[in-house]
Each structure stands twice: as C-alpha cells, then as structure tokens.
Amino acid sequence: MPVITYRDALGDAIREEMRRDDRVFLMGEEVAVYNGAYKVSKGFLQEFGEMRVVDTPITELGFAGVGVGAAMVGLRPVIEFMTWNFALLAIDQVVNAAAKMLYMSGGQFNMPMVFRGPNGAALQLAAQHSQAWESWLAHIPGLKVVAPGTPYDAKGLLKSAIRDDNPVCVLEGEMLYNTKGEVPEGDYTIPLGKADLKREGDHCTIVTHGKMVLVAMQAADQLAKDGIRVDVVDLRTVRPIDVDAIVTSVKKTNRAVVLEEGWELCGVGAQVVDYVQRECFDLLDAPVVRVHQADVPMPYTKSLEKAAKPDLPKTIAAVRKVMYLD
Amino acid sequence: MSPSTMAAAKKKPDTPKGAAKSDPALNMELLHSMLLQRRFEERTAEAYALGKIGGFCHLYIGQEAVSTGSLSLLRPDDYVITTYRDHGQALARGMTPRAVMAELFGRQDGCSKGKGGSMHMFDRNLNFLGGHGIVGGHVPVAAGVGFAIKYRGGDQVIICFMGESVVNTGAFHEALNMAGLWKLPCVFIIENNRYGMGTALERASAIHDIYERGAAYNMRRAQCDGQDVFAVREAVGEAIELARKEQAPTLLEVRTYRFMGHSMSDAVSGTYRTKAELEEYMKRDPIVLLRTRMQENGELTDEQLAKMDEDIKAQVQDAWDFADASPELPAEALYEDVYADTHT
Ligand SMILES: Cc1ncc(C[n+]2csc(CCOP(=O)(O)OP(=O)(O)O)c2C)c(N)n1
Numbered sequence: 001m002p003v004i005t006y007r008d009a010l011g012d013a014i015r016e017e018m019r020r021d022d023r024v025f026l027m028g029e030e031v032a033v034y035n036g037a038y039k040v041s042k043g044f045l046q047e048f049g050e051m052r053v054v055d056t057p058i059t060e061l062g063f064a065g066v067g068v069g070a071a072m073v074g075l076r077p078v079i080e081f082m083t084w085n086f087a088l089l090a091i092d093q094v095v096n097a098a099a100k101m102l103y104m105s106g107g108q109f110n111m112p113m114v115f116r117g118p119n120g121a122a123l124q125l126a127a128q129h130s131q132a133w134e135s136w137l138a139h140i141p142g143l144k145v146v147a148p149g150t151p152y153d154a155k156g157l158l159k160s161a162i163r164d165d166n167p168v169c170v171l172e173g174e175m176l177y178n179t180k181g182e183v184p185e186g187d188y189t190i191p192l193g194k195a196d197l198k199r200e201g202d203h204c205t206i207v208t209h210g211k212m213v214l215v216a217m218q219a220a221d222q223l224a225k226d227g228i229r230v231d232v233v234d235l236r237t238v239r240p241i242d243v244d245a246i247v248t249s250v251k252k253t254n255r256a257v258v259l260e261e262g263w264e265l266c267g268v269g270a271q272v273v274d275y276v277q278r279e280c281f282d283l284l285d286a287p288v289v290r291v292h293q294a295d296v297p298m299p300y301t302k303s304l305e306k307a308a309k310p311d312l313p314k315t316i317a318a319v320r321k322v323m324y325l326d
Numbered sequence: 327m328s329p330s331t332m333a334a335a336k337k338k339p340d341t342p343k344g345a346a347k348s349d350p351a352l353n354m355e356l357l358h359s360m361l362l363q364r365r366f367e368e369r370t371a372e373a374y375a376l377g378k379i380g381g382f383c384h385l386y387i388g389q390e391a392v393s394t395g396s397l398s399l400l401r402p403d404d405y406v407i408t409t410y411r412d413h414g415q416a417l418a419r420g421m422t423p424r425a426v427m428a429e430l431f432g433r434q435d436g437c438s439k440g441k442g443g444s445m446h447m448f449d450r451n452l453n454f455l456g457g458h459g460i461v462g463g464h465v466p467v468a469a470g471v472g473f474a475i476k477y478r479g480g481d482q483v484i485i486c487f488m489g490e491s492v493v494n495t496g497a498f499h500e501a502l503n504m505a506g507l508w509k510l511p512c513v514f515i516i517e518n519n520r521y522g523m524g525t526a527l528e529r530a531s532a533i534h535d536i537y538e539r540g541a542a543y544n545m546r547r548a549q550c551d552g553q554d555v556f557a558v559r560e561a562v563g564e565a566i567e568l569a570r571k572e573q574a575p576t577l578l579e580v581r582t583y584r585f586m587g588h589s590m591s592d593a594v595s596g597t598y599r600t601k602a603e604l605e606e607y608m609k610r611d612p613i614v615l616l617r618t619r620m621q622e623n624g625e626l627t628d629e630q631l632a633k634m635d636e637d638i639k640a641q642v643q644d645a646w647d648f649a650d651a652s653p654e655l656p657a658e659a660l661y662e663d664v665y666a667d668t669h670t
Contacts, residue, residue: 057504059500062497063466065464065470070457071466072470073455073471097464101456102666105456106438108448110666111666142664145454166665168667
C-alpha cells in the first residue's frame with residue numbers, strides 16, 4: 001500500500017470528491033493561488049478553476065456564511081479555516097446557522113457542508129494559535145465532529161464528511177500534516193461515529209482522538225516493554241461518540257485513561273468518563289485518570305509549553321497510576 | 327407593471343407614483359397582499375395577548391409596502407431570506423395564512439412544523455430561506471445563495487431583507503464585500519424603520535444615509551420611500567434587473583416605519599420615540615396611500631374595498647381556526663430533524 005502524508009491524504013480526499021461531484025467546492029483563505037496555507041489544496045486551482053477553488057478575503061464570518069447559503073440551496077461546500085483558532089470569528093455561522101437550520105426549518109433545509117482546518121497546538125505558537133476546539137464543537141447538537149489521527153483515517157473520514165448531508169467539522173492536526181502512513185489508492189470511506197481499536201491489550205484502555213492518537217500509540221509501545229498491554233480506542237469522531245467501543249474496551253480492561261489535547265473542564269474526556277461511570281461502574285478497578293492540557297493559555301516559553309501539553313511521559317504516568325504501579 | 331414603466335412613472339411627493347400608467351388589476355393584487363399582512367398581524371397581536379403565541383414576536387405593521395412591493399417582482403425560482411420580522415414577507419411570498427399562523431401557534435401544520443415559531447418561517451417550495459434571529463447573521467448566507475446561483479450559471483436573484491441595525495454588524499460588511507467583489511446576484515434591502523429596538527439610527531450609525539455604505543463595496547446603491555409600494559417596486563425592480571442581467575448586487579435603503587413596538591413586550595411609543603412622531607408617520611400608512619390612490623383613479627369602489635377586507639378577515643379567521651385545531655408535534659419529534667439521513 002502506498003505510504004503518503006496526512007496532508008496528501010486530505011488533499012486526495014477533497015480532490016476525489018470534487019471529481020466525483022461537481023457540487024463540491026473548496027473555499028477559504030489562500031486555498032487557490034497559494035495552494036493552501038498548509039498546501040492541502042496544491043494544484044487544485046489548475047485542475048478545478050476559480051469557481052470551485054475560491055480564495056476569500058480574511059473574512060471568516062462572511063465565508064462561513066457563504067458556505068451555509070450555498071449548502072442551503074444544494075451545493076456541498078468545503079470551508080477551510082486557516083486554523084480553527086480563526087473559526088471563532090465564524091462561530092455564529094457554524095453554531096447558529098449550520099447546526100440549527102434543519103431543526104428550525106422543521107426538516108426542510110439540511111446543510112451538506114464541511115468546515116475544516118488545523119486544530120490544536122503546534123510548536124511555540126503561543127496563546128492565540130495553540131488551542132483545541134473539539135469540546136466546544138462537540139457540545140452542539142446538529143454538528144458532527146471528526147478528528148482523524150492518521151493519514152488513513154484522514155482520507156476516509158474527510159470523504160465521508162463531504163458526502164454527509166449534515167455540517168461536519170473536521171479537526172486536523174497541525175503537527176500531523178507531515179506524518180506518514182499507509183493509504184490505499186482510490187475511493188474508500190470510514191463511517192462517521194465509529195471508533196477504531198488502534199491497539200489491542202487487556203490491562204488498560206486509553207481513549208483518545210486526533211493528534212493524541214500518536215502519543216497513545218507511543219505510550220502503548222513503551223508500556224509493552226514493561227509487559228503492560230494497552231487497548232487504544234481512537235474515537236475518530238467526537239460527535240457522535242462511539243460509546244459502545246469505549247464500554248467494550250473498558251469492560252475488558254477494567255481501567256481507563258482518557259487522553260486529549262484540550263483543557264480539562266468540560267473536555268471531551270469528561271464526557272468519556274461520564275459514559276464509563278454510567279456503563280462500567282461496577283467493573284472499574286481504579287478511578288479513571290485524564291490527561292489533557294494544563295489549565296492555562298498556552299505559553300510561548302519552550303519549557304513551559306512542554307509542561308502545559310499532554311505528552312508521552314504524562315500518558316505513561318497516567319496508565320501506571322490506574323494500574324497502581326507507582 | 328414592468329420595472330421599465332415604473333422607471334418612467336412621475337415622482338409626486340407624498341402620493342404613490344405610477345399614476346400615469348396604472349394597472350388596476352395589479353394594484354388590486356398589491357392592495358390585497360398588503361391588507362392581508364395588516365389584518366393577519368392584528369390577529370397575531372390578539373393571539374399573542376391570549377397566550378396562543380409565545381416567545382419573541384415581531385409585527386410587520388407599517389412596513390407592508392416593502393414586502394409586497396419587493397416580492398411582487400420575484401419569479402418563483404428566485405430566493406428570499408429575511409430576519410425574525412418575517413410574517414409579512416412570508417405571506418407576501420405566497421405562504422398561506424394557515425401555514426404562517428400554525429407556525430406562530432407552534433403547531434405541526436406550521437411552515438416549519440411548529441419548531442421554528444415566529445422568528446423562523448421557512449418554505450422550501452417557495453424558496454423562502456427563513457427568518458433568522460441573529461442580527462446580521464443571514465446576510466452572509468444570502469451572499470452564499472448568490473454564490474450558488476453564479477456557480478450554477480443561473481439567472482435567479484436573491485432578495486435579502488434586513489433592519490437598519492444590521493449595517494453596523496461585521497457580518498453585513500463581510501457579506502457585502504464579497505458580494506461586491508465577486509459580483510453576486512443579490513438585492514440587499516435595508517428596511518430602515520428608524521429604530522433597532524429603542525435605538526434610533528442616528529444613535530447607532532456614524533452615517534445616516536446608510537445606503538452610502540454600498541460605496542465601500544463598489545456596489546450600486548439607492549434609497550427609496552418604503553411607504554409607497556410603487557416606489558419600492560421601481561427601486562427593487564431596477565435592482566433585480568441588474569442582478570439578473572449583470573449579476574451585480576445592489577444595496578437598497580427603503581425608508582419605512584414600524585407602527586407597533588419592537589416586539590410584544592414594549593410600549594409603542596413613550597420612551598425612545600414620542601407619540602407625536604408616531605402619529606406623524608402613521609399619516610403615511612402604506613395601505614392608506616395605495617387605497618387612496620386607487621380610489622382617486624376610480625379603480626376601487628368602497629364596496630370593493632369592504633368586500634376585500636371582509637374576505638381577508640374571514641381568511642385570517644380561518645387561519646386562526648386551522649392553527650388552533652392543528653396539533654403540536656408528538657413527543658418523539660423532539661429528536662427528529664437534528665440530523666439529516668445521508669443518501670449520497
Ligand atoms: C447579534 C444580535 N444582537 C442582538 C440581538 C437582539 N435584537 C433583536 S432585534 C434587535 C434590533 C434590530 O433592529 P433592526 O435591525 O433595525 O430591525 P427591526 O427590528 O427594526 O426590524 C436586537 C438588538 C440579536 N437578535 N442578535
């Protein structure tokens with residue numbers, strides 16, 4: 001199977017969907033002439049022309065709304081945010097328009113559209129450019145939210161998102177674009193709302209999604225050297241959440257760590273813990289431990305940034321804690 | 327009457343234009359549309375007082391020439407989008423009084439199955455893309471519909487109604503910039519009724535001829551009298567023609583006035599505007615202006631008017647009875663229409 005980058009996997013997904021369906025178009029800042037701020041849409045302008053690969057002004061609220069209007073009358077927009085930090089300026093369109101339109105119109109106007117872009121912290125980008133938004137978006141009924149952690153998942157999930165008749169937020173990892181993985185050529189999709197058991201083990205479950213999948217896998221590798229076998233449940237979609245996959249794993253391992261990039265309070269992990277206590281209360285051998293960003297805006301300072309981020313040592317420590325090993 | 331004959335009509339202060347070449351049948355339709363909205367809203371106020379309608383509810387009384395004048399010019403395949411003050415436009419676009427009243431009552435035969443209410447009238451068959459509750463939020467959506475029309479190479483237009491307060495929102499500027507930049511077939515109609523809730527335009531906008539804001543977006547702009555249905559038709563007609571033929575947007579400021587409070591909870595006058603001011607504006611009731619013109623032209627007898635009014639009142643009563651009899655959606659509908667089933 002060909003090995004390609006996460007970036008190319010995303011690009012292939014959009015390109016193939018645009019070839020397949022001429023209602024699909026890509027709109028956002030720098031997507032056309034500049035080939036995409038992160039080069040996801042390299043070569044698109046040449047192939048599809050400026051009506052389908054649309055450079056916008058810096059006007060997030062405006063072009064998110066243009067996507068909503070176009071979706072309302074039957075097009076299938078893919079709206080790119082240069083990063084999700086800037087999507088806050090557009091959140092009215094995502095939350096008040098896209099997520100509500102079907103319901104408040106009594107089922108008349110669905111929103112077949114995608115909002116996508118990089119999410120979460122990269123390196124030393126400081127407070128305003130280093131944030132993970134999935135718990136905000138996952139809070140909203142009417143939205144679907146996916147956070148692929150591998151190139152394979154990125155392509156399959158993005159294709160499903162584009163074909164979905166609902167507004168889907170795709171949270172890509174800024175630090176993942178250069179990562180590589182096996183991706184089959186041509187068409188395949190991954191159903192939204194289905195988790196993936198990325199590693200099998202029977203001692204402890206790590207529930208995670210997005211960029212933290214890589215950290216969880218590294219932790220599993222490391223822990224295996226000490227004979228600790230970890231189940232890694234990659235949620236892939238954080239709305240809807242695959243509760244069955246979480247519960248099935250925890251029933252097997254009786255212990256869980258929840259790993260995410262965002263902050264603690266009201267995080268996706270808090271919701272996962274709620275499902276675990278509801279469904280696995282009598283089966284738990286230890287309290288669930290969460291790993292997440294420190295409860296502070298992201299500092300620029302290198303050592304402090306490292307201290308703030310969830311990472312491999314913290315994840316390993318959390319697993320050892322729920323195993324009562326330390 | 328075509329937009330071009332409209333343009334030729336003579337200007338006369340304080341009476342409707344179009345006297346030179348009057349089309350009695352059309353005038354009758356316009357009058358019917360406006361009077362229907364008026365009588366409908368009067369009963370809406372009554373139903374609200376009786377507790378049959380809940381939540382926020384914004385009446386359209388005083389502004390009927392804007393909806394009727396504008397929407398009487400649209401083709402069925404054109405699009406309309408508006409704010410929460412949407413009952414009049416829904417009716418003027420052709421929704422039945424039954425569907426609108428049932429929506430106000432929150433019943434399943436309402437145009438949005440009762441899930442939208444006063445502020446969220448939608449009708450897919452009429453390309454009526456909703457009443458929207460976030461001030462300014464629907465203007466980029468209108469630009470998106472304009473984009474979609476252009477994307478498909480169609481010759482439809484979208485009319486986007488908004489209150490004058492909208493011009494101070496970021497969404498307005500972002501949308502108009504893109505519409506001007508990309509030449510989208512949008513007609514942006516500002517219904518300048520002078521107040522956003524209790525804030526007069528002069529206390530909210532740095533400029534007072536707000537159509538001038540179109541200059542910033544290299545957009546055709548115009549202003550017209552919103553109490554005169556013919557003036558509205560003339561101005562909107564020109565804008566539609568430009569949008570349809572040249573795919574260029576217009577920012578049109580229509581000067582009107584609301585005769586009622588902002589919503590159902592505030593006094594009609596006394597705080598932010600005087601009774602004297604209200605009475606002055608009410609002298610230019612758009613329905614009275616049209617009716618008088620028609621009577622002067624000999625196009626409308628007292629009997630005809632009385633009959634029309636009676637029929638309309640009966641129709642609105644029928645809508646009320648229909649809405650009252652319509653059930654609320656069953657409990658299981660709570661979870662319906664959150665997500666669409668995907669078929670692609
Ligand atoms: C973004 C936002 N801010 C505030 C409100 C509350 N609000 C509803 S209507 C309104 C006044 C709007 O006035 P205008 O745009 O002139 O329209 P009109 O009500 O006169 O038709 C306000 C402040 C809102 N709905 N949305």
